[in-house]
Amino acid sequence: MRKSILLAAGLLFSVSTQAQLLDIIKSTVKDKTGVDLNTPVKTKGTTSTTTTSTPSNTSNSSSANLGNLTSTQISSGLKEALNIGVTDGVKKLAVTDGFFKNEAVKILMPEKLRKVDATLRSIGMGSLADEGVKLLNRAAEDAVTEAAPIFTNAITSMTITDAKNILLGSNNAATNYLQSKTQSQLFTAFQPKVKASLGKVGADTLWKNLISKYNTFTGQAVTTDLNEYVTTETINGVFKMVADKESGIRNTPAMRTTSVLQKVFGAQDNK
Numbered sequence: 001m002r003k004s005i006l007l008a009a010g011l012l013f014s015v016s017t018q019a020q021l022l023d024i025i026k027s028t029v030k031d032k033t034g035v036d037l038n039t040p041v042k043t044k045g046t047t048s049t050t051t052t053s054t055p056s057n058t059s060n061s062s063s064a065n066l067g068n069l070t071s072t073q074i075s076s077g078l079k080e081a082l083n084i085g086v087t088d089g090v091k092k093l094a095v096t097d098g099f100f101k102n103e104a105v106k107i108l109m110p111e112k113l114r115k116v117d118a119t120l121r122s123i124g125m126g127s128l129a130d131e132g133v134k135l136l137n138r139a140a141e142d143a144v145t146e147a148a149p150i151f152t153n154a155i156t157s158m159t160i161t162d163a164k165n166i167l168l169g170s171n172n173a174a175t176n177y178l179q180s181k182t183q184s185q186l187f188t189a190f191q192p193k194v195k196a197s198l199g200k201v202g203a204d205t206l207w208k209n210l211i212s213k214y215n216t217f218t219g220q221a222v223t224t225d226l227n228e229y230v231t232t233e234t235i236n237g238v239f240k241m242v243a244d245k246e247s248g249i250r251n252t253p254a255m256r257t258t259s260v261l262q263k264v265f266g267a268q269d270n271k
Contacts (some may be wrong), residue, residue: 077264089241105237
């Protein structure tokens with residue numbers, strides 16, 4: 001039908017009149033039938049020029065949210081945020097009471113020794129148990145500075161792809177990245193330092209005394225690897241501090257204290 005209409009119009013009118021009539025016919029047909037004559041018709045043996053609209057780059061479907069940011073800017077912003085998080089986190093933890101008086105990261109009595117704690121308190125030795133916990137935190141405060149160079153190496157090696165994925169990720173995507181890159185290295189580096197710190201602050205001696213008294217009182221033979229426990233808890237504390245800083249930078253403009261942070265994370269405010 002469409003071809004017949006157009007053919008008749010071509011025979012009766014001049015070129016200029018054909019164009020005018022063609023526009024009228026197209027408009028009329030679309031109004032009455034819903035058929036848009038501007039849409040190319042797919043015929044046998046040909047390929048339709050009509051395509052389904054798809055994102056031009058599926059892997060970067062959120063790139064529009066990044067405004068005019070360059071890959072270098074994104075990478076610099078993420079590295080700066082992580083450096084700030086690590087520096088501030090370690091600085092706050094590596095002081096007296098950095099762990100002990102920070103409820104978010106304070107190292108508590110090991111779970112398997114909770115019964116030791118309860119028993120000692122029941123026989124009037126609560127102060128000894130409290131001192132034991134305090135010294136575990138003192139060891140962590142002394143050891144935590146070992147984290148800085150390991151974190152620095154992981155941050156420096158971040159790729160452009162890593163940075164883009166992190167920027168468009170969750171509130172703690174950068175922290176998760178850092179943890180995946182450094183967890184085993186941190187444990188290896190921390191263990192000897194924590195062991196030395198436990199001895200330095202007297203935690204190892206106190207805990208041997210504490211557990212000995214418990215075993216004598218109960219007739220049991222409780223043991224635990226304090227070094228492994230404190231090492232793990234120290235690492236967890238560092239990542240908790242870094243995650244808090246990252247979340248703050250992402251969600252609180254006032255915490256973006258440099259132009260790079262403002263530009264990179266500001267681009268995400270309108271996601």
